[in-house]
Amino acid sequence: MIRKLAFFSLLLALFVVVLGAYVRLSDAGLGCPDWPGCYGHLSPHHAKEKILAAHAADTDGPVSMPKAWKEMVHRYLASFLGLLILIVAWLSLRRWRREGVTAAAPLLLVGIVIFQGMLGMWTVTLLLKPAIVTLHLLGGLAVLGTLTWIWMRESGVARHAAGFSLSLLARGALLLLVLQIALGGWVSTNYAALACPDFPTCQNSWLPGMDFENAFHVFRELGRTAEGEILPAAAMTAIHWAHRVGAIIVGAYLLMFAWRLMRYEELRGLALGLAFAVLLQISLGISNVVFSLPLAIAVAHNAVAALLVMLLVGINFRLRGVRAGAHMERIWNERLAA
Structure with a gap:
């Protein structure tokens, strides 16, 4: 039940x-x-x-x-x-x-x-x-x-008896994904999805003018700075640009992690699912910019983020990792035996 x-x-x-x-x-x-x-x-x-x-x-x-x-x-x-x-x-x-x-x-x-x-x-x-x-x-x-x-x-x-390094990679993948989703949520809740209306550049520049101080000030009203002034466009640009950079870093890490998982036959299905979901998510993110945030694509972008969370939680569950202490003890014993 x-x-x-x-x-x-x-x-x-x-x-x-x-x-x-x-x-x-x-x-x-x-x-x-x-x-x-x-x-x-x-x-x-x-x-x-x-x-x-x-x-x-x-x-x-x-x-x-x-x-x-x-x-x-x-x-x-x-x-x-x-x-x-x-x-x-x-x-x-x-x-x-x-x-x-x-x-x-x-x-x-x-x-x-x-x-x-x-x-x-x-x-x-x-x-x-x-x-x-x-x-x-x-x-x-x-x-x-x-x-x-x-x-x-x-x-x-069934759980896979993974080594400590693979389990650590899996936990890092989940943590990075959560941070990237938080950035994406910050973009959405600040209505900054179209602050960079072009791709791959942002406002026809690789490094546009940005205001990070106001962009990531947590305790403020919607569309306002901490002092209550109108949130400047440069702050919206900083929010969007940070999410793009995060997508590059996290996407590369997750694809590398999926490639590492491919070595294990029992985990290949999850690895392929992870790689496909990452590439789909990147495509949806680019489409949001190119097509000016269509509602269906924006919702799909959120849905794939949720599926990625489920995938990475599932992968972490499957990887019955060795605890760090036990891992170091095994290495020490192997050195003593050598």
């Missing part, structure tokens, strides 16, 4: 993450400007009059019936996902008491979900602050990654 629930929760989490990206990219994040309901009601249908009045007052604003439904459907599904995760944790605790099987991962997941719910509330009540929205994105991916780990463990997926 835990395995089946974990698998269904994993599929739902993937859908919720992609739907969240669609809500954000279609400018529907404030479709219902309060939380958890919509103008104090359970659904946009019950708040129809207030939504229509807000839309009439500002037809280009964030509130409309379609945007409200997008936002609320995302909340409904996220709430249902949270309920499923609570059930998985409860069943895991029962098994722990009965059989002694650890329930650490499900309990950790419950903590992540609670924090993620708070971030979802703050995303609305704090009016889309970039730091909160980016953390909300990363929280969704943390849920997805943890569910991937739980499902693989419950499914009895």
